[in-house]
Amino acid sequence: MLLMENVGKRLLAQWGFNVPRGIVVEDPKELAAALSQFEGPMVLKAQIEAGGRGKSGGIKFAENIEEATSAFHALLGTTVGSHLVRSILVEQRLEIVQERYLGLFVDGAGISLLIGRDGGMDIEETSLRDPASVLRVPIDEVAGPIRSEVVFACERFGIPHVEAYAEMAVRLFQLFRKHDALVAEINPIAELRDGTIAALDARISIDDNALYRQPEFKRAKSEPETRRGPLLDHEIHGLKLLRNNGTIGYAGIGGGLGLTVIDWIAGLEENVAAVIDLDDIISEGRLAVDMTRLIEYFDRDPNIRTILVNIITCGYDLKDICQKMFDALDLRTSTNPKPIVFNLHGNGEKAAHALLRVRCIHNCSDLSEAIARSISAARDELPL
């Protein structure tokens, strides 16, 4: 879960970082109240759960109240990088001498600290053009950054205030560990005219799997993510719409296999339009209900021409899955039912295949056949 900038900055402030004075506003009344507390240049920043705002027009500068008011109206309610802007952070604009980059992230190798000689919104391009301007320091997940390594890196980049950067690296690491962060980036971290250093942005992402022990961020997430696909009558949790003019709806167990099937079908010049991993749905006992909604959705979507149900399971009982799926099929009311291709194998398959035969449902012998049949059905080449 990516924290909004203002939430991330509040967190940084709690951990001793200097952040600009700022107020989050959502309507003209709040804006007027906020503006009365600022003097001189301001920055207005769209609060969305996405990065790259500088480049997509989500940040505006203002010299006075009039400019700030018009910047506010220019931002509120617009879409920045496909996210609807519902709130805006108004901040005092500080005098920057030099922008740097300071970030921590975790990947397969562990936790790393990144220090960038030059921060700012072109950091990605800069790091590619001049790889030596960014230093990656592996960090022990328990001990944290070694101060002397940070000092050394800063000295190499000619960064003044080396001790301050070492201290910030240590605090950022403490925040990172304490709050189960996957990424904690300050870009830019800026050296100011008055000799202080301030975090001018915060991009902190919290591990979704750890939210159960990070309750404060559940509250901080006030709005659901802006929906980018067509709205469903019934929310089907976990359905991913691929928005590629695809013709096949895919339901199966396993994200990896879903991805494999998407690739396979794309290689044959057809596309999967929507994909769902049934794993959690089955394990939580929602298969009959969710499958009914899913089939209804697929039947109604004008682009989808065929449905592929691909389950190869070891952990579940295939016979049980079949029965739940038949329950869903019995509730199907569509006047335009799309053909469904089944490829069901694995634990309990003997009993499951017998059930399929009783209902005269063809079960594909393997994935190749299932995909070939799905594509033929999508192209109206094969009556099923």
Next chain:
Amino acid sequence: MSILLNSTTRVLLYGVETPLAIAQCPAMLKAGTVIVGAVTSELRHSETPFDSFTSSADALRHVGHVDLAVTFSPPSKAMATTFEAIDAGIRTVVSMTEYVPVHDALLMRRKARASGALLIGPNSTGILTPRQARAGYFCDDVCIPGNVGVLAKSGSVAYAALSEMKASGIGASTIASVGGDLVKGADYRDLLALFERDPETDAVLLLGEVGGDDEEQAAAFVREHIRKPVVAFISGKSVKPGQNAGHAGAIVTGGKGGHAGKVTALLGAGVSVASEFSEIVPLLKAVEPRSAA
């Protein structure tokens, strides 16, 4: 033979009170697994077909040696049970738990490395040596015994590959899933090394996916250390590189982690890469004579 698990491997279970484990335990017993007991505070003896103990120490005192632990604990307890198994001196720990916080996974891996234990997972689908023993979800229904070692992240991709192999009469020596999480214990390299030493594995099938650099590292390892033929397939060809990547990710990967890069790395290491899923079986058939010679 096999790696990590066979008909004599003594297995201790953790987290058997979770719904997933309740369904898996009878299936594991039926598949021939030697389950010496379970460590749990929530089940009484009568509720499990094997002995249950309140601590690892208690279990080891009663059952003697344990080769391998399988933990089904919920995410909030996955780290604690893994630590408990490692502290009890069990050398191989398979963590089946999905949705483990990354910071816990980091500490689990650190602990395993410091203790010289092999941690498989978290979020592993498990290990199966067909017709001998099962530790996790992989089941005998989808495969037959044979001489191909199968390594996967995703269980579902492995099931599909095994089904295709079975239909063509190609069997597996052992199937193991390292799990698809960002931070994991054993990676492909650790298990490739075991397959290389296993006399009954003649070829390895490596099932990878886009993201991270496990496949690139596996490729470098194959080039240096593996003499047996390796066939690979990478899922996610239609995922665009850089999707969902933040600044930090983009800086580090610099375009790495994509499908094309992984395929190039594997080809460069002499691995036969199936460009489509349906090419896996033909490629495995093609390597068999070479390995038998």
